[in-house]
Amino acid sequence: DVKVTQSSRYLVKRTGEKVFLECVQDMDHENMFWYRQDPGLGLRLIYFSYDVKMKEKGDIPEGYSVSREKKERFSLILESASTNQTSMYLCASSPPGRAREQYFGPGTRLTVT
Amino acid sequence: RKEVEQDPGPFNVPEGATVAFNCTYSNSASQSFFWYRQDCRKEPKLLMSVYSSGNEDGRFTAQLNRASQYISLLIRDSKLSDSATYLCVVNGEGTYKYIFGTGTRLKVLA
Numbered sequence: 001d002v003k004v005t006q007s008s009r010y011l012v013k014r015t016g017e018k019v020f021l022e023c024v025q026d027m028d029h030e031n032m033f034w035y036r037q038d039p040g041l042g043l044r045l046i047y048f049s050y051d052v053k054m055k056e057k058g059d060i061p062e063g064y065s066v067s068r069e070k071k072e073r074f075s076l077i078l079e080s081a082s083t084n085q086t087s088m089y090l091c092a093s094s095p096p097g098r099a100r101e102q103y104f105g106p107g108t109r110l111t112v113t
Numbered sequence: 114r115k116e117v118e119q120d121p122g123p124f125n126v127p128e129g130a131t132v133a134f135n136c137t138y139s140n141s142a143s144q145s146f147f148w149y150r151q152d153c154r155k156e157p158k159l160l161m162s163v164y165s166s167g168n169e170d171g172r173f174t175a176q177l178n179r180a181s182q183y184i185s186l187l188i189r190d191s192k193l194s195d196s197a198t199y200l201c202v203v204n205g206e207g208t209y210k211y212i213f214g215t216g217t218r219l220k221v222l223a
Contacts, residue, residue: 031209042200042215043157050209058210090156099145099204102211104156 003027004105006091012111019078021108023091031094032074033102034058034066036087043090049074081112114139117203119214127222130191134217136201137183145204146177146184150197151216157200160186191221 007022025032031050035043035058045058047066055066063085067075074093078085088109092102119136126132138146146163161168163175163184174187184203188195201214 033211035213040215043213045210048209056209099208101147101159101162102157102202104158106156 004091004093004103006089006105006108008108009106010109010111012113013078013081014113015082017078017081017112019081019110019112021076021078021089021091021110023074023076023093023105024072025074025093025103025105026072027093027095027103028071029093029103030071030096031100032068033092033094034064034074034076035090035092036060036085037090037107038087046076078110081110083112086110086112115214116140116212117201117214119199119201119217121215122218123220124217125220125222126191128191128193130221131187131189132191132219133185133187134199134201134219135183135185136203136214136217137181138201138203138212139182140203140205140212141179141182143182143203143205146175147202147204147211148173148175148184148186149200149202149213151200152197160199188219191219193221193223195219196221 033048034046049068091105094100148160149157151157167176172189198216
């Protein structure tokens, strides 16, 4: 079974803090994704990566950056957390190629106060 | 118009009933389609891919209608454990990007 893990289930941070969310997958997948999920808005893509050190902006990259130094790990960074970044953050990975099924981690519920 | 639209529901159905959801998409170049299931406070999990000719997995049947640009999910003999939110996902031609619908909530009642 594919396993995608995320570093924290719940996180509370203060406005202005730098926040790191880590995601690790164990299936040697090339593609990894970061989404946020908000009520009424569904999942929105923040960034994705199709290879080590490669990254592409998704639909809402503002205020976020990512790092992919190793194939199995994809990190999301909030440079200066703001209250409007309070959300559920979901990491996903998928096998090589486009349009393949995605496997999600359990999510990190981030609250910025 | 949203790229992927779903009726949010909830659809309340008795155990054993048959229920169907539709999902419309706006990009006619879309190539890949999926249904995911998401339980409350959990991550989405792949339920099934949707193939051009339609496909079935046990009690679940998925259909694609390219002419009208929608996909459907039919659940037969509903179980209490089918209660969840069902997400429609569409992938654009030649892209890594997936567009998620906001989901249809199903409640199966005893």
